Each structure stands twice: as C-alpha cells, then as structure tokens.
Amino acid sequence: GNSVTQMEGPVTLSEEAFLTINCTYTATGYPSLFWYVQYPGEGLQLLLKATKADDKGSNKGFEATYRKETTSFHLEKGSVQVSDSAVYFCALEPYGGATNKLIFGTGTLLAVQP
Amino acid sequence: DGGITQSPKYLFRKEGQNVTLSCEQNLNHDAMYWYRQDPGQGLRLIYYSQIVNDFQKGDIAEGYSVSREKKESFPLTVTSAQKNPTAFYLCASSPARTGNTEAFFGQGTRLTVV
Numbered sequence: 001g002n003s004v005t006q007m008e009g010p011v012t013l014s015e016e017a018f019l020t021i022n023c024t025y026t027a028t029g030y031p032s033l034f035w036y037v038q039y040p041g042e043g044l045q046l047l048l049k050a051t052k053a054d055d056k057g058s059n060k061g062f063e064a065t066y067r068k069e070t071t072s073f074h075l076e077k078g079s080v081q082v083s084d085s086a087v088y089f090c091a092l093e094p095y096g097g098a099t100n101k102l103i104f105g106t107g108t109l110l111a112v113q114p
Numbered sequence: 115d116g117g118i119t120q121s122p123k124y125l126f127r128k129e130g131q132n133v134t135l136s137c138e139q140n141l142n143h144d145a146m147y148w149y150r151q152d153p154g155q156g157l158r159l160i161y162y163s164q165i166v167n168d169f170q171k172g173d174i175a176e177g178y179s180v181s182r183e184k185k186e187s188f189p190l191t192v193t194s195a196q197k198n199p200t201a202f203y204l205c206a207s208s209p210a211r212t213g214n215t216e217a218f219f220g221q222g223t224r225l226t227v228v
Binding site: 036041042043044045046049089101102104105106107 | 216217219
C-alpha cells in the first residue's frame, strides 16, 4: 500500500543552521508529493509540492526534490530562522486516485533556537 | 476572504455524549475531509466527501458520523461509540478532481473528554 516515512523529531537547530528533514515513500506509479507545515495550535498549510520525478518544489527558502530512484522527497533549507519552528509533514497523493486523499507521515517537530 | 472555518476551537465532552464539530468552507470546493491528529501518529483520515449528499469512510471511521447536505458544510459527529475521542480534529477541502491540487485546512478543533 501507500505510505510515507519521515524522520522522527524533534530536530533542534541554531538559527542560520542548515536543515534537512528526510522523507521517503512507498507508492505505485507516480504519486504527487507535498510538504505541509503546522505552526503551534493551527491547521496545516501547504509549503511546497512536486508532481513528477525530478521536479523541485520551493517556497520561503525551503526546497525538496522528487527523487523517483530513491523514492525520497527530503526537505531542505539553507539557513533556518526561529520563525521556522513548527511541525513539518510529508504527504503523498496516490497516482490516479479518484480523490485528493492525502497520506501523511507522522510529522517532524523543528525547534530553532536563537 | 476565502477559507475554511472550524468551530469551536476547543470542545469538552462528557463520557457518553455525542458532540458535533463544525466545518464550513467558502472556496467552492467539491471535496471535503476530516482528519484526526494524535501525537506521534500524524494525520489519519476519518471520512471524506467528494460531492453533496455523498461521503465515504476513511481509515478510522468507527465511532464517527458525517453529513454533507450542503457543498459548504461537512459536520463531524463524535459519537459515544468512539472510545478514545480526545484528539485534534482537522477539516480540509480541495477541488474534487485529482490533479495534484492543494488541500486547504481549517485551524482545527481540540476535543477533550472530561
């Protein structure tokens, strides 16, 4: 079946450090891949997405590249800020599905210290 | 200002009571979803609806019920049959057709059994 595995947190970094949050997936065909972010006490917001192999999604300094050969979609940012502290969810939408049902990973808490 | 609104933000339920969580959207989206979020488990799909007067069970539908009488509204009832209802509940909406479109989330309702 379809599933998403992402690294467990919390990830604690100092301001301006480099961030990587790993995400791998299991799916048939070519799913679409997403990163969502959840700030404390709020719902989820789409951060970036990629719809086919080798696509790079980017937004607010975050990037992730759809790697079909390694079934991965790792999230990176070159220099994190305190305001990036949140929970990050990797998700996939199965290929050819009749709905936009998303399958989420367990989430990774990022804490950035000044 | 388009968006998706959940209410209330906090809800307390006594043992044996049914409670209903509200979700309203003015994005003209056909599809709506309910997710449950528990610590360390990510988001799990409870119910989803692709069109008015139709809905399907997700992965953890037992103890929950929904209705979709209007396109804008998708209320979730947590019944007394749900043995562990304390969780954060998130409603989402998206255009009906798959095609790698973004899902929009509400701010969530935190339900606590007292």
